[in-house]
Amino acid sequence: MIDIYNELTSIVDKDFVSNKPEELYIYGRDPGLMPAHEPEYVVMPSTVEEVQAIVRLANREKIAIVPKGGGLSLTGLVIPQKGGILLDMKKMDRIIEINEKGSYALIEGGTTHGALKSHLLKNYPHLRHSIPDSPPIATVVANAVIHGQGRLTQQRGFNSDMVCGLEVVLPTGEVCKIGTSAVSDYWFSKGAPLPDLSSLFFGWCGTTGIITKMAVKLYPCKKLRDVMLFLTDRAELVPDIMLKLGRTEMIEDLVVTAQPIPLRYAGNYYILFYITGDSEEELEYKRKYCWHTLWEYFEKRDGGFVSLVPEMKAPLLSMPSKDTTRFADVSKGGGFEYSGPIAPIEKYAVYVKKLEELAVKYNLYYSSAARMIDGGHSMMFSFSYTFNRADAQTMKRAKQALDEAAEYALDNGGVMWKPNLDEQKITIRKMDPNTLELMTRIKKLLDPNGIMNPGNWEVL
Amino acid sequence: MKRYQSQIHRCFRCGYCKFPTDYSAYNCPAYSRFRFDTYSTGGRLWLIYAWLKGEVPWSEHLAEILYTCTTCKNCVEQCPMKFAPEIVDWIIEARSDMVEQGKIPARVKRFLESVYNYGNPLKKTAAERLPWTKGLKKYKEGTQYLLFLGCLASYEEATREMVENCVKALDEAGVSYGTLGDDETCCGNEVYAMGEMELSKQLAEKNISKFKELGVKSVITLCPHGYNIMKNQYQNMGYPFEVLHYSQVLAKHADEIARKVEGEVKGKKVTYHDPCYLGRHNKLYETPRKAIAAHNGFELVEMPRNRRDAFCCGGGSGNFINDYLAGSKDSPARIRVREAAETGAGILAVACPGCLIMLKEAVKTENLEDRLQVMDLATVIAKSK
Ligand SMILES: Cc1cc2nc3c(=O)[nH]c(=O)nc-3n(C[C@H](O)[C@H](O)[C@H](O)COP(=O)(O)OP(=O)(O)OC[C@H]3O[C@@H](n4cnc5c(N)ncnc54)[C@H](O)[C@@H]3O)c2cc1C
Ligand code: SF4
Numbered sequence A: 001m002i003d004i005y006n007e008l009t010s011i012v013d014k015d016f017v018s019n020k021p022e023e024l025y026i027y028g029r030d031p032g033l034m035p036a037h038e039p040e041y042v043v044m045p046s047t048v049e050e051v052q053a054i055v056r057l058a059n060r061e062k063i064a065i066v067p068k069g070g071g072l073s074l075t076g077l078v079i080p081q082k083g084g085i086l087l088d089m090k091k092m093d094r095i096i097e098i099n100e101k102g103s104y105a106l107i108e109g110g111t112t113h114g115a116l117k118s119h120l121l122k123n124y125p126h127l128r129h130s131i132p133d134s135p136p137i138a139t140v141v142a143n144a145v146i147h148g149q150g151r152l153t154q155q156r157g158f159n160s161d162m163v164c165g166l167e168v169v170l171p172t173g174e175v176c177k178i179g180t181s182a183v184s185d186y187w188f189s190k191g192a193p194l195p196d197l198s199s200l201f202f203g204w205c206g207t208t209g210i211i212t213k214m215a216v217k218l219y220p221c222k223k224l225r226d227v228m229l230f231l232t233d234r235a236e237l238v239p240d241i242m243l244k245l246g247r248t249e250m251i252e253d254l255v256v257t258a259q260p261i262p263l264r265y266a267g268n269y270y271i272l273f274y275i276t277g278d279s280e281e282e283l284e285y286k287r288k289y290c291w292h293t294l295w296e297y298f299e300k301r302d303g304g305f306v307s308l309v310p311e312m313k314a315p316l317l318s319m320p321s322k323d324t325t326r327f328a329d330v331s332k333g334g335g336f337e338y339s340g341p342i343a344p345i346e347k348y349a350v351y352v353k354k355l356e357e358l359a360v361k362y363n364l365y366y367s368s369a370a371r372m373i374d375g376g377h378s379m380m381f382s383f384s385y386t387f388n389r390a391d392a393q394t395m396k397r398a399k400q401a402l403d404e405a406a407e408y409a410l411d412n413g414g415v416m417w418k419p420n421l422d423e424q425k426i427t428i429r430k431m432d433p434n435t436l437e438l439m440t441r442i443k444k445l446l447d448p449n450g451i452m453n454p455g456n457w458e459v460l
Numbered sequence B: 001m002k003r004y005q006s007q008i009h010r011c012f013r014c015g016y017c018k019f020p021t022d023y024s025a026y027n028c029p030a031y032s033r034f035r036f037d038t039y040s041t042g043g044r045l046w047l048i049y050a051w052l053k054g055e056v057p058w059s060e061h062l063a064e065i066l067y068t069c070t071t072c073k074n075c076v077e078q079c080p081m082k083f084a085p086e087i088v089d090w091i092i093e094a095r096s097d098m099v100e101q102g103k104i105p106a107r108v109k110r111f112l113e114s115v116y117n118y119g120n121p122l123k124k125t126a127a128e129r130l131p132w133t134k135g136l137k138k139y140k141e142g143t144q145y146l147l148f149l150g151c152l153a154s155y156e157e158a159t160r161e162m163v164e165n166c167v168k169a170l171d172e173a174g175v176s177y178g179t180l181g182d183d184e185t186c187c188g189n190e191v192y193a194m195g196e197m198e199l200s201k202q203l204a205e206k207n208i209s210k211f212k213e214l215g216v217k218s219v220i221t222l223c224p225h226g227y228n229i230m231k232n233q234y235q236n237m238g239y240p241f242e243v244l245h246y247s248q249v250l251a252k253h254a255d256e257i258a259r260k261v262e263g264e265v266k267g268k269k270v271t272y273h274d275p276c277y278l279g280r281h282n283k284l285y286e287t288p289r290k291a292i293a294a295h296n297g298f299e300l301v302e303m304p305r306n307r308r309d310a311f312c313c314g315g316g317s318g319n320f321i322n323d324y325l326a327g328s329k330d331s332p333a334r335i336r337v338r339e340a341a342e343t344g345a346g347i348l349a350v351a352c353p354g355c356l357i358m359l360k361e362a363v364k365t366e367n368l369e370d371r372l373q374v375m376d377l378a379t380v381i382a383k384s385k
């Protein structure tokens, strides 16, 4: 019998290979609600050659491989459903190049959002990337793999839309460049003018290859940033307000929050949006413009601006927002998870009603953040519920609420984002059979032995 | 039930605690060294909870994961949750459960046995105190300060300059001081951090009874670890007294010991490494800097990670002896001296005998001896003549 552990330690420094119960335990679960399942090995590669050698070994022995970044997608996407090798990518964390004139950063497959943000701020303060509000350990690659959304998503689309090139180790072990870097020394586009192959790796949840390098677009970082807050108690007005603000083309990010506590939040919808400028004059112009844009709601007594003192602004302006993470401890239970459909913004009011209904039905504490995507083409609406890790009952109830939310969202125009296994199943059930067939063929072609993150998108 | 048992499930494993404030590097020394999530704060807390629930059995590896935590409190600074101030207490409480069950890793066992048998973790008898400490005046009633040396300064040769120059500075400052001599016993800070609460209490009681007997009103410690336990625990044990870290005395008496920077250190930039037990544990960030800056001519440069974001040398919680984080280019002390060298500083100033030993060794391993000298604050000042 072949000794996989020894083979792995002949590829990667033995300090970074483990088959001990402690590592298997930790890498067998994520902070969300999907059941645990442990890998047999945890490995931390440092180079693309090491990744290749591991993939070849896994192929030969038909062992599962699951790539992992920060493990914060919360929906069990990095729980190794079929055991095998868990690849913690975070040792591949170099920022290889900042191409200032080409406005992109070339990074490795385990570089964190925190590290990229910090590097830019220190060395290229005039440039920024689209940072999500996930904790800073989330990797830039994994976030794009699941079509994450960041602080520039309102203006520029999904974070995966802001990718401009990949290097991937295919499930069969070849290293493959995707985008202009396949032909040129420059990583300026993930597809155009070539056939765009990048979509073979986004939305697939690590089932089609391991991304070892990625280029992401950088955008101007204006000198000043401010946040504004508009409040309404009429959920049905929220989509129009979002759209009106989006169409000013003056706002950076827009998130609508709904939650029952603190009490002043109950029954209100908080529309937070950000403006940026290179001078106070520019900022003031935008402030006024946004103010005028929403004036009609104020006149009809349907809403109004909330003035924010500096202490309130500081946490709202920080990136990522620690407040988002704090939600996990509001009921002192250490857990929350969200079902996050990507949906038409016109669905805001019905989704929020469902969110509240489910919270009552399952006796849970809720919150929702709806981030506008690409000027209003869609939104990510989170049905978020907390649970107590020490209380199996709350965990069960939260999972039931999330399952119901997902069913509801799918029946009401939404498509599940970073879907867990159950959500993948219901998505597949609803999917156009020809689309499903195409996905099946692609998966088979790329991963003939079915070793990549098996269990996920298992369309057969 | 210990408090941690009812609270530890609250960790979300979000990983904020892996970073400093600006996310520029990993700042949990154990995570930086080992890089498996098991060695991060969140991983450690989840493993403790799993052990409590019986999902992970005790093993030497599990215990080592717990003891690679240097109790540096970076996680306490960075965790966004309300429970953040308690994190290190939870880890220590879990260790205390292991201690109570006799389930501790080999090096920790040796450390504790040595303190138990010898009154210090270095297996030395009082007679083996270093010669230059033996020569120091003994404390007698009426002396202004009791100078508490601590185990490393009493028995580790590498701290010689530190001891000698501290004493010199105190002389120059014109204060009177004396030591406990052979009667000094381990302060108990590390023993406490390792979860041996009972032994720590006994050590504290022993030292306090000596303080009482001699009528000590003020103590100067050389070691931030001693400063910490005296300031935060001895004080609650029925005999109040003033505790100062020597850097506070240097800063207070800067005028009396004032230097124009000359000699060996002239023209060299100095960077200061905040010891965890002075900085994050006790919020003394500016005083040690003032102790150097008060002397005309020093150019103080900061490492990117400083003050509340300082990167631990890897020595806390007894690791300056147990050294669970050694053996790699990613060992915290080696990372830290590389960071210090990158500032262009010629001197890495420290305020803790543990950091001094760890970082001196790392400078050698990293072949940085030509570029970087590690010295404690008093030595930096002494050499500026
Ligand atoms: C408090 C909180 C706030 C959040 N806010 C946001 C937000 O604002 N925007 C947002 O988009 N998300 C958010 N999230 C969700 C999630 O944390 C992020 O999307 C995060 O970026 C996911 O990255 P990760 O590194 O944690 O991914 P992981 O969970 O580690 O991985 C995600 C997927 O990518 C795959 N993968 C990982 N690395 C590779 C690789 N190198 N090659 C191929 N596949 C790979 C994995 O197999 C998995 O399928 C939030 C989560 C939390 C807990
Ligand atoms: S200790 Fe705090 S910061 Fe660290 S993982 Fe747990 S919740 Fe997050």
Ligand code: SF4
Binding pocket: B017, B027, B028, B029, B030, B031, B040, B041, B044, B068, B069, B070, B071, B072, B073, B074, B075, B076, B088
């Ligand atoms: S105290 Fe320091 S070493 Fe221990 S878990 Fe926290 S950050 Fe890591």
